[in-house]
Amino acid sequence: xxxxxxxxxxxxxxxxxxxxxxxxxxxxxxxxxxxxxxxxxxxxxxxxxxxxxxxxxxxxxxxxxxxxxxxxxxxxxxxxxxxxxxxxxxxxxxxxxxxxxxxxxxxxxxxxxxx
Amino acid sequence: xxxxxxxxxxxxxxxxxxxxxxxxxxxxxxxxxxxxxxxxxxxxxxxxxxxxxxxxxxxxxxxxxxxxxxxxxxxxxxxxxxxxxxxxxxxxxxxxxxxxxxxxxxxxxxxxxx
Numbered sequence: 001x002x003x004x005x006x007x008x009x010x011x012x013x014x015x016x017x018x019x020x021x022x023x024x025x026x027x028x029x030x031x032x033x034x035x036x037x038x039x040x041x042x043x044x045x046x047x048x049x050x051x052x053x054x055x056x057x058x059x060x061x062x063x064x065x066x067x068x069x070x071x072x073x074x075x076x077x078x079x080x081x082x083x084x085x086x087x088x089x090x091x092x093x094x095x096x097x098x099x100x101x102x103x104x105x106x107x108x109x110x111x112x113x114x115x
Numbered sequence: 116x117x118x119x120x121x122x123x124x125x126x127x128x129x130x131x132x133x134x135x136x137x138x139x140x141x142x143x144x145x146x147x148x149x150x151x152x153x154x155x156x157x158x159x160x161x162x163x164x165x166x167x168x169x170x171x172x173x174x175x176x177x178x179x180x181x182x183x184x185x186x187x188x189x190x191x192x193x194x195x196x197x198x199x200x201x202x203x204x205x206x207x208x209x210x211x212x213x214x215x216x217x218x219x220x221x222x223x224x225x226x227x228x229x
Contacts, residue, residue, distance in 0.1 A: 002158055042119070043205070043219040056216070090159065103149065104217060106159035 003027040004107035006091050012113045013081065021076040021110045023091030030096040032074040033104060034066060037088040049074060050096055081114045088112070117142045119208050121220035128196050129228050136191040136223050138180075138206030148189040149207040149217070150180055159205070165189065176200070198229045 003026045013019050025032065034046040048056035049068040063085075065077040074091055088111050092104040122137045140146065150162040163174025170182040180191045189206060206220040 002160065004158075040221065042221045043207075045216060045218075092159075103161050103164055105161075106151075108158040 002105040002107065004091060004093055004105050006089075006107040006110050008110060009108065010111045010113075012115060013078070014115055015081060015083070017081075018077070018079040020078065021089055021091075021112075023074040023076075023107055025072055025074075025091075025093040025105070025107075027093055027105060029093040029105070030071050031094045032068060032071070033092040033094075034064075034074065034076050035090040035092065037090055037109065039087075043090065047076075078112075081112075083114050086112055086114045117208060117210060117216075117218045119206055119218050119220035121204075121206055121223050123223045124221070125224050125226070127226045127228065130198055131195050132227075134191070134193040134196045134200070134225070136204055136206075136225070138189045138191065138220060139187050140189070140206075140208045140218075141187065142208065142210055145211040146208050147211065148180070148182060149209075150174065150178070150189070150191050151205045151207060151219075152202050153205065153222075154202045162191070162204070196225075196227045198227050201225060201227045 005024050007022045031050045033048050036044045045058050046060045047066045052068050063080050067075040088109040090109045091107040094104045118141045120139045148165040151159045152162045153159045162178050163172050165172045165182045173179045178193050180189055182189050203222045203224050205222045207217050209217045
């Protein structure tokens with residue numbers, strides 16, 4: 001275990017559904033990240049939060065909406081997704097996003113299938 | 116834009132064989148380099164990292180990697196693989212001036228046959 005948990009681990013949703021992914025870190029870190037891992041593609045950074053403030057939105061469609069109520073919790077709200085959004089969504093945390101030497105710790109991911 | 120290339124997408128080895136996985140990056144400035152591993156059904160975990168100093172870095176489970184600045188490479192090596200090394204390996208880079216942007220390669224799936 002890395003100290004980063006994600007729920008649910010698996011999610012199947014229709015294109016008209018609204019669901020949320022949750023990430024929690026128990027490491028005392030200040031930065032949290034959402035990544036998308038699709039088959040045969042590199043991990044794609046989606047969002048970065050540092051001290052609860054969003055510092056990066058990597059041109060992610062608005063059907064993905066992040067929320068970071070505190071430094072330990074990160075959510076990804078999903079609505080009207082497309083089948084091509086099916087992927088493994090990974091959460092990560094690090095000390096902060098300005099210390100370049102701080103490695104990121106990853107959660108186990110949520111396997112999302114959009115039908 | 117920064118990018119990371121892992122040229123071997125699938126590697127199959129027998130136990131005790133030596134391993135070398137290639138990683139090249141494109142960025143002209145100072146970088147930090149990482150290798151992550153993802154065992155079947157498990158989360159991504161850090162194998163080793165390079166920030167500065169000795170370009171030969173040692174990580175967990177007998178892995179090592181060498182940073183060759185002139186070749187923009189950070190190849191992963193292990194002298195003798197085990198069946199338990201079966202996993203997917205990801206090279207990643209971040210630039211010192213955009214520290215949070217960890218750019219990943221597409222990964223190499225390693226299968227070690229007993």
